[in-house]
Amino acid sequence: MAHGPAAIVDACEAALCEVRSQVGAEIRDAIVGIGISSPGPLDPWSGVVVQPPNLGPDFVNVPIGSELSCRLGLPAFLERDTNVAALGEMAFGAARDCADFLYLTVSTGVGGAIVIDGRILHGPDGTAGELGHMPVSMEGVCGCGGVGHLEAFLGGAAMARYARAAAAEGSSPFLAARAVQKGSAAVEARDIAEGEDAGDLACHAIMERGRRAFAVACVGFVDALNPTRIVVGGAISDAQGDRLLGPARAEVAATAFKTPRSRVQIVRAELGADVGLAGGHPLVIARLGDPAWRGGRANPPSANG
Numbered sequence: 001m002a003h004g005p006a007a008i009v010d011a012c013e014a015a016l017c018e019v020r021s022q023v024g025a026e027i028r029d030a031i032v033g034i035g036i037s038s039p040g041p042l043d044p045w046s047g048v049v050v051q052p053p054n055l056g057p058d059f060v061n062v063p064i065g066s067e068l069s070c071r072l073g074l075p076a077f078l079e080r081d082t083n084v085a086a087l088g089e090m091a092f093g094a095a096r097d098c099a100d101f102l103y104l105t106v107s108t109g110v111g112g113a114i115v116i117d118g119r120i121l122h123g124p125d126g127t128a129g130e131l132g133h134m135p136v137s138m139e140g141v142c143g144c145g146g147v148g149h150l151e152a153f154l155g156g157a158a159m160a161r162y163a164r165a166a167a168a169e170g171s172s173p174f175l176a177a178r179a180v181q182k183g184s185a186a187v188e189a190r191d192i193a194e195g196e197d198a199g200d201l202a203c204h205a206i207m208e209r210g211r212r213a214f215a216v217a218c219v220g221f222v223d224a225l226n227p228t229r230i231v232v233g234g235a236i237s238d239a240q241g242d243r244l245l246g247p248a249r250a251e252v253a254a255t256a257f258k259t260p261r262s263r264v265q266i267v268r269a270e271l272g273a274d275v276g277l278a279g280g281h282p283l284v285i286a287r288l289g290d291p292a293w294r295g296g297r298a299n300p301p302s303a304n305g
């Protein structure tokens with residue numbers, strides 16, 4: 001099977017052409033652009049995917065935006081998956097009629113997006129909004145190599161690491177049994193949640209630490225950014241629901257600044273796994289109407305090399 005960046009671009013082109021050929025002429029003629037949701041880091045102005053950690057060693061500086069734009073003869077707009085999800089939730093989901101909100105997705109990792117005045121906050125390099133890498137501690141190594149990040153406690157991959165350690169050192173009978181049953185490498189966040197429900201103390205401690213990290217992070221988000229809503233999606237959040245969001249609401253109510261805490265609502269995302277598709281439309285519409293997104297944006301070089 002073909003792989004690497006060229007194969008991915010080819011597959012995107014094939015899928016888009018197929019869909020375009022299947023819809024009626026009325027819809028086909030109304031297609032005005034392509035919205036692309038991709039893992040970061042990426043440069044949304046030039047449409048280049050820089051080097052996502054999970055797409056393989058060859059996936060470096062891939063100009064997927066210009067490639068697809070040329071091949072389909074339409075303007076194409078690239079955006080980080082979490083930012084696209086935020087646009088989707090703003091147009092069709094839990095952030096409808098909301099111009100100032102944060103989006104978090106809690107699954108293998110913890111992703112984020114910041115929307116201010118109805119627009120994604122990018123920063124000069126397009127990297128802003130990585131809320132999962134907000135420090136909540138001065139200990140605990142994150143998958144990104146940083147220390148004390150929210151993802152180091154709440155992300156599924158991080159929790160699975162703690163679970164394997166607990167199984168190996170014998171502090172969790174439940175996880176030790178799961179490791180024997182399915183193999184240590186296959187133990188995941190779902191097993192820890194099930195262990196907690198079964199009364200396993202080590203599983204409870206791992207889950208509780210994740211919920212605590214999330215609650216503390218939310219206080220920081222509220223105090224720093226005064227969001228109207230914090231919209232939370234992703235597999236772990238969807239499974240935990242109010243068990244995750246409840247303690248965050250309580251912590252914000254107890255310790256965040258009085259004015260922003262009285263406004264903010266911490267709510268579940270509404271669009272589920274299709275949120276990337278839902279966000280493609282508002283992404284294209286917003287970018288087409290904004291001249292800053294045509295032909296890239298020349299940012300001054302970073303002073304730190």
Ligand SMILES: [Zn+2]
Nearest residue numbers: 133142144149
């Ligand atoms: Zn990190």
